[in-house]
Amino acid sequence: MRDRKITLLGPEGTNLTLLIIFLVLNFISWLTLFTLSDGLSFDLNNSLFRQIVFTLLAVFLFFAITYISMDQINQYTFPFFGLITILLIFIFATDPKEGVRRWYDLGVIDFQPSEYIKIALVLFISKCFVENYNKVYIGAFSLFSISLVFFQPDLGTTTLLIVITLSMFLVSDIKIRSILFLLLLGGVFFFIFLEFGLINQYQLNRVTNFFETVDFAQSQSRLAISSGGITGQFFEADKINQIFIPVQSTDFIFSAFAYQFGFLGVLLLFGLWIFFFYRVARIILTTNSEFEKFVLAGFSASLIFQIYINISTVIGVIPVTGMPFPLLSLGGSSIIATSVIFGIINRIFIENNVVI
Amino acid sequence: MFFQQKFRLLTTLIGIIFLTLLFNVYNLQTSDREASLVSVNKQTLDTFYIPSPRGEIFDANNNKLVSSSLEPHLFLNLRKINDNNRSQYEQYVKYNFVDLSEDFIDEIFESEDLLIRIANIQNLNFDSRQSLASLEAFEIFDFPVRKYEYNNIASHIVGYLGEPSFEDARDFPLSINPNIVGKSGLERYYQDDLAGIPTEIIFKDDEIEQIIKGTPGKDIFTSLDIKLQTIATESLLQGIELANGIYETKNKVQRGAIVVLDIRTNEVISLVSLPDYNPNNFIDGISRTEFNKLNISGAFINYSIQGQYPPGSVFKVVAYWLAEEENIYPEGLSSRNQRINCKGSLSFGFDDGSQQVYNDWKEDGHGNVDLGSSIKQSCNVYFWDIALKIWRDYEGSTAESILQEYAKNLGFGTATNIDLPYEADGVVADRELFENWAISQPERVRPEGWLGGDLMNLIIGQGAITSTPIQVANAYRTLISGNLSYPYINKNRESQPEESIGVTEDFVNFLLKDLNSVTNEGGTAHASFSILGNEVKDVGGKTGTAQNSGDKNNTSWFVGVDSVSNPRYIIATVVEEGGSGSAIAAPVTRRVIQSLREMEITPVKFGEITE
Numbered sequence: 010m011r012d013r014k015i016t017l018l019g020p021e022g023t024n025l026t027l028l029i030i031f032l033v034l035n036f037i038s039w040l041t042l043f044t045l046s047d048g049l050s051f052d053l054n055n056s057l058f059r060q061i062v063f064t065l066l067a068v069f070l071f072f073a074i075t076y077i078s079m080d081q082i083n084q085y086t087f088p089f090f091g092l093i094t095i096l097l098i099f100i101f102a103t104d105p106k107e108g109v110r111r112w113y114d115l116g117v118i119d120f121q122p123s124e125y126i127k128i129a130l131v132l133f134i135s136k137c138f139v140e141n142y143n144k145v146y147i148g149a150f151s152l153f154s155i156s157l158v159f160f161q162p163d164l165g166t167t168t169l170l171i172v173i174t175l176s177m178f179l180v181s182d183i184k185i186r187s188i189l190f191l192l193l194l195g196g197v198f199f200f201i202f203l204e205f206g207l208i209n210q211y212q213l214n215r216v217t218n219f220f221e222t223v224d225f226a227q228s229q230s231r232l233a234i235s236s237g238g239i240t241g242q243f244f245e246a247d248k249i250n251q252i253f254i255p256v257q258s259t260d261f262i263f264s265a266f267a268y269q270f271g272f273l274g275v276l277l278l279f280g281l282w283i284f285f286f287y288r289v290a291r292i293i294l295t296t297n298s299e300f301e302k303f304v305l306a307g308f309s310a311s312l313i314f315q316i317y318i319n320i321s322t323v324i325g326v327i328p329v330t331g332m333p334f335p336l337l338s339l340g341g342s343s344i345i346a347t348s349v350i351f352g353i354i355n356r357i358f359i360e361n362n363v364v365i
Numbered sequence: 366m367f368f369q370q371k372f373r374l375l376t377t378l379i380g381i382i383f384l385t386l387l388f389n390v391y392n393l394q395t396s397d398r399e400a401s402l403v404s405v406n407k408q409t410l411d412t413f414y415i416p417s418p419r420g421e422i423f424d425a426n427n428n429k430l431v432s433s434s435l436e437p438h439l440f441l442n443l444r445k446i447n448d449n450n451r452s453q454y455e456q457y458v459k460y461n462f463v464d465l466s467e468d469f470i471d472e473i474f475e476s477e478d479l480l481i482r483i484a485n486i487q488n489l490n491f492d493s494r495q496s497l498a499s500l501e502a503f504e505i506f507d508f509p510v511r512k513y514e515y516n517n518i519a520s521h522i523v524g525y526l527g528e529p530s531f532e533d534a535r536d537f538p539l540s541i542n543p544n545i546v547g548k549s550g551l552e553r554y555y556q557d558d559l560a561g562i563p564t565e566i567i568f569k570d571d572e573i574e575q576i577i578k579g580t581p582g583k584d585i586f587t588s589l590d591i592k593l594q595t596i597a598t599e600s601l602l603q604g605i606e607l608a609n610g611i612y613e614t615k616n617k618v619q620r621g622a623i624v625v626l627d628i629r630t631n632e633v634i635s636l637v638s639l640p641d642y643n644p645n646n647f648i649d650g651i652s653r654t655e656f657n658k659l660n661i662s663g664a665f666i667n668y669s670i671q672g673q674y675p676p677g678s679v680f681k682v683v684a685y686w687l688a689e690e691e692n693i694y695p696e697g698l699s700s701r702n703q704r705i706n707c708k709g710s711l712s713f714g715f716d717d718g719s720q721q722v723y724n725d726w727k728e729d730g731h732g733n734v735d736l737g738s739s740i741k742q743s744c745n746v747y748f749w750d751i752a753l754k755i756w757r758d759y760e761g762s763t764a765e766s767i768l769q770e771y772a773k774n775l776g777f778g779t780a781t782n783i784d785l786p787y788e789a790d791g792v793v794a795d796r797e798l799f800e801n802w803a804i805s806q807p808e809r810v811r812p813e814g815w816l817g818g819d820l821m822n823l824i825i826g827q828g829a830i831t832s833t834p835i836q837v838a839n840a841y842r843t844l845i846s847g848n849l850s851y852p853y854i855n856k857n858r859e860s861q862p863e864e865s866i867g868v869t870e871d872f873v874n875f876l877l878k879d880l881n882s883v884t885n886e887g888g889t890a891h892a893s894f895s896i897l898g899n900e901v902k903d904v905g906g907k908t909g910t911a912q913n914s915g916d917k918n919n920t921s922w923f924v925g926v927d928s929v930s931n932p933r934y935i936i937a938t939v940v941e942e943g944g945s946g947s948a949i950a951a952p953v954t955r956r957v958i959q960s961l962r963e964m965e966i967t968p969v970k971f972g973e974i975t976e
Contacts, residue, residue, distance in 0.1 A: 138367075180372045225574055232408070235393045235401030253410045253567060255575060272394045279387060290376060294369060302367040313379055320386055324393060 023075060024358035025365050030285050031071060031351050034336040035064045035344075037278065041266045042339060044243065045258050056258050056339050063341045067348035074352025079360055082353065083136060083300055090133040090154075096122040097157040111161050123158050123166045124346035128353075130154060130170060131307030134177045139300045144183055148174075148191070165330045169314055171195070176310035177303060227325035229254045230264035234324060241271030258339040260331055263323045278337075282316065289354065292361055301357045308350050411568045413479040416543035417561035418509035420582035422523055422551060424591040425634075425856075431513050431523050431552075431644075433581070436487040437494070438508040440480045441473060444571035445502035454502055458483060461497075479568055482508060504573070506566070513644040519594050521667040522587075522636050522785070522854060524550020525644035548647075549665065551585060551854065553786045558583045587854045588632035596960040597623045597637045601938070603969035604953035605639065608943045611971060614918045619662065620941040622669035623957065624838040628846050628932045631839070631863075633783065633854045635957075638668040670781075670788045673831035674920045674939060677911030677946065678743045678976050680772075680826025680837075682844060682876070684751055687771045688736060689872055695750030696757075701736040701875070707746040713753060715817050723749055723821065726910070726976040737875070741882040743889050743908055743976045745825050752824040756817040766795040768824060774866055775840035775849070777832055782851035784858050791836055794819070794829030826911060838937035841907075841924050845873055845932050880905030881929045890923065893951035893972030897964070903928040904958055906936075908946035910976040918942040923950035927958050934961055945974040 042057045043049070049057050100110050100122060112119035130151060137147040151174045159167040178188060233252045236242070252268070254261050267275050286309055293305045312335055319334040321327045333343040358364070393401075418433035446454060451474060458470055462484050473481050486494060486505065497503050513523060529537065529546040537556050540546035543563040547553035561582035567575045601621050608618040625635040642664045646655070659665060666672065688694055688701070695705050709730030712722040723745070725731070731744040739747035752768070759765045772778065778793035792798075796815035803810050822828030832840075835852060843849045848863035884894040884901055889908040894901045909922030921943030925936040936954050943949040952969045959966045 176375065179375060180368055182368060225569075231393060232401050232405050234390065235397050236405050238394055238398050252405055252408070255577075267390065267394070272391055275387070275390055275394075279383070283383075290372075293367075293372065299367055306367075306372065313383075317382065317386065320390070324386075324389055326389065 022359050022364060023072070024355055024363055026288060027285070027351065027355050027358060028071075030281055031336070031348075032068070034281060035067070037266070038262075038337045038339075039064070041262055041269060041337065042258060044269050045262075045265055059341070060339055060344075063344045066341075067344045070345060070348045071352045071355065074349055075355050075359070077353075077356065079298065079301060079356060082132065082356075083139075086129075086132040086136045090129040093122055093125050093129040094154050094157070097126060097154060100157075100161065109161055109163065111163060118341055121342040123161065123163055124342045125349075126154055126158060127166070127170065127173065127311050128308075128346065128349055130173060131177070131304060131311065134174065135300050135303035135307060138177070138181050138303050144178070144181075144187075148178070165318065165332045168330075169311065169318070169332070172314045173307055173310050177307050180306050181303070224325070224329055226255045226261060227322070227329060230257075230261050230323050231325050233264045234267040237268040237271045237274075239272045241267075241269050241274055243269040260319070260333060260338065261323055262338045263320055263334050266337065282312075286313065288358075288363075292357060292363065296357070296361050301360075305354065305357060308354060312347075312350070408569070410574070411479055412542075413566040413568065414542040414544070414563040415506055415566065415579070416509055416545050416563050417579040418581045419511060419552075419561065420555075420559040420584040422585045422587060424587055424589040424594075425632075426590065426592075428591050429514055430519060430587070430589070430591060431511065434510050434512070435507040436485055436510050437505050439483045439486050439497055440504045440506055441483055442480055442502045442504055442571065442573075443474075443476060443478060444568065446474065450502065454500075457500070480504065480506075480566065485510070506564075511648060515591060515595070516643045516645060517641045518598055519589065519591065519636075520550075520641045520644050521638045521669070522550050522589065522594075523644060524548060524552035524554075525642070525647040526552055527647055549667070549787070550785060551587070554784050555585055555855065559585065586856045588627065588630075588634060588856050589636075589854065590634050593625065593957070593960055594635045594637065596966065597625065597635045597957050598639070598641075600953045600956040600969055601637050601639055601940070603956070604938075604940050604943065604949050607952075607969055607971055608921070608940060608949050612918060612942075612944055614942060615916055616918070616942055618918075618940065618942045620668055620672070621943065621953075622667075622672055622834045622937075622939050623953070624669050624834045624935075624937045625957065625961075626838050626842050626852055626935045626937075628842050628935055631842060631846075631850050631852045632856070633852050634934065636667075636669045636835075636854070638666070638672075640664040667785065667787070668939070668941070669834045670783060670785055671833065672939065672941065673789050673791050673833055674922075674941070675828070675830055675911040675913070676826040676832045676837055677909035677920065677922050678745075678826060679907050679909035679922045679924050679937075679946070680830065680832075681740060681743070681748055681824070682841065682907065683772045683775060683777070684748050684768060684824050685736060685740060685876070685879075686775075686844060686868070686872075687768060688751055689875070690771075691767065693751060693754055693758075693767075694736070695747060696754055704733040704735045705747060705750060707731040707734050707739075707744050709746075711746050711749050715756075721818065737879040737882065740879045740907065741888045743883075745976070748824045749821050752821045753817070756820050760817070766797075768820065769793050769795045772830075775843050776836055777830070777840060781833075781835050781839045782861075783835055784853050784855050788835070789833050791832040792830060794823070799829075826909065834937045834939045837922070837924060837939075838935045841926070841937070842935045844868065844876060845926065845935070847873065877905060877926065877929045877932065880907060880926050883907055884925075889947045889975040890951040890955075890972065893947060893955050893970070896967055896970075897955065897959070900962060900964065903930055904962075905929045906951070906954065908951055908975060910944070910946045913942075919944050921948070921950040922946045923954045925954040925958055927961050934958075936961075945972075945976070947975045948972045 038060060039057060042060050046055060046057045049055065051058055053059055103110050103113065106112065111123060112121050134147060134151060155167060155170045158170060229252055233254055254264055257265050289305050289309055293302050296302060315332055315335050318330055318332040322330050333340055335347045336344060418435055421429055421433055422431040424430055455470065455474060473483065494505065498505055511526060525548050526545055527548045528544055529540045533546045534541050537546055540556060540560065547556040552559065559582040562579040564579040565577040566573055601623055605618050605621055619640055621639050623635060623637040627634055640662045642659050707725065707730040709728050710722055710724045714720050725745045731742045734744045734747050755767060772793045778791055780788040780790050799810050799815045819828055823830055839852055843866060847868045848865055850861050850863045882888050883906050884890045884904055890906055904925065904927050906923055906925040911920040911922060913920060921940040923938045923946050926932060927934045936957050938950040938954045940949050948971055951972050956966060956969050
């Protein structure tokens, strides 16, 4: 462990910018959920109250994760990856909910291991790269865990995991033509799966329907975003007709945000995230640890792609994919997984003595 | 090895992708905005709500009292009805659903609603359903069917359903959309729990765009024993019939109530009120005349918690407790065992110089009586003497209303907070209340205000006091268990901590012994209870006969305790205009006790006339 100059907030400390961005993003989520709900009541059925409880849990996790040094994280990467993979295997023994096996029912909350494979995979690939394992083996292991998610089935997360893997390979010392070869191989496998009926017809229909009909939720959310205008409806005295959008508090929350706070709000949200990624990129370029570089790149890819897919879905440029907006959408699993990512990034920041 | 060069390249690429995304959003929010606002304003998204199945209601032995089931119903999508196809659909409905009245069919087609429910098609076969569904204006949705399994039995507890009135909509805003609300009983008290979340059917113009499934309501598990409830209802009916056969009164006897409480937990085991109604009749709407008939008979009033009656002699236990607790006995006496000689009347003078004569119900008097035997024989003179003592010692001071304080500590004068709506408070009057009334309702009080005579009346449960049957049962339960709490029906109701009233075990034993003497040899209720044979030695109670003003017959009261050796149940019975408590209410209670003790149940027989 490197020498530490200054610490803020506690013995292990925190990067102040990161903490503030994290809190502001959570607060934006509260505000948006507030406009969607009938107000706050202290009852777990109230979506705003739920989100506040999840945020408190997330802040706790953020600080707790910061106490784990990167050396320890490096050390526990393989067991962690192994554990999550085993959990992904055993999920096939659970009862399906609405046709998919994605959750372990823990009573109060549902545990969704596919949220944590995003983290485990990034750590796993980073460590393998640093220790210079054969790239073919790394690819094979990654593909195995990804296929477990694919068969849940969860097409959204599968795509996300593939993108994370590809981006991490891309910034490594692998040759570009190998990646092209891999993509080609992936395409061939996709059609083989298709031929053997391993791809859910429902998921296929979603893609094919996209080019034929207009999805109700998407057309509604386009209207909502559009009627937000530059300044949004939140501060307007005369509100326009309420626009009905299905699942607006989870996957389609960006439409509610853009409707309430307009383009200025969207700029603010983008600004916060861009500033965050800018800070992360600076560390990537300056840190001496290869492990940290790959971890940061992997996490960034994960967050960026989630945001990209979510916004694209909501504005209707791609078919509907159930992908939450990190730290904005209602939902415990997503917030908690994201707070773990922020916690690790925070640790990397302070180990590099960047506290503000 | 991490490649910085490729990383920079990738970052730039991502930056460009996000700029196009942002540009997309910008376009949507600026240049496309006008067009969007127009279509938002044009957009007629409407929602039709179908209620979810309400929670079911069970008794303590898991018998289903109220059930809910989903059955397919035919709905008409009125947005798809136009001048061209209207007569065709009208003919179709008339021809296929012959049970529907002409008026109802006219109503259907004139409705402004989105959808209208035409009929239950549970009994139609698959082909008929298919052929209905093939017509474009017909829709088939599951609609909940509520059934009250025991009809009239326990109708006041479970309540009934109806369309929300203006007041209902204010109290239960969520009931507006599915347009159904609990009108009384548990259906109302637990409306929000029972109702669940309705299914939303979202229309865009005349097409159904989306269906958001609701969630069913929560079940309620009650402490009721439906078997006992049935027997108690029968017993009360028998008592009422008996009273009608014997008395020649102006008014027909038809109202009464029974409350059975579990002494250990204060759970409500039975709660009967007559006359009652069949909640099933309200499901598809009840006719105005039928409703009015029920309303005039008082069927919608739950007399067990809303009927406010002078308690008469059953109230004497309050003074009994006070005497023991405060050592206030008739003048010259200092313990429960010392006696006065009751000559059948009491004459005395008040400080204001007025001379009074009070006559006991028993003209010849009860002879030498102590505290216990005044309960046993329901001697008024003994209690009047206690009232006199209070009046002479404390008139005008704060201790003057010590009897009222004791009554209030047992829950008289305030609602017991049972989990049913519309509970009445009852009244326990004192000087202060009389002064308030003198201003607000001067016709209720004499100009002289609170007098010694009012206290004399109060101590035997007459005059300015009214109480509900549940209050009386709860007061006895409080005295015997030593704890005040609220009675409850829903076993999962958040329970209130029991509040100790500080009675000693000795006191409770004395009380039980004296209540026991009432049903035994020489007691006022012996005639009604002797049929229990040897087991009469283990039960107890107190009779009450409360006088009413005007030409109304007396209110018949009995509070029973089962058993004396192991106090488990309090049974409070009241028959409005039932006359003597020992003659009517006591044998009714006796029949309920026979059921509780799993004995042979014998018909209600007229007892002895006492107070």
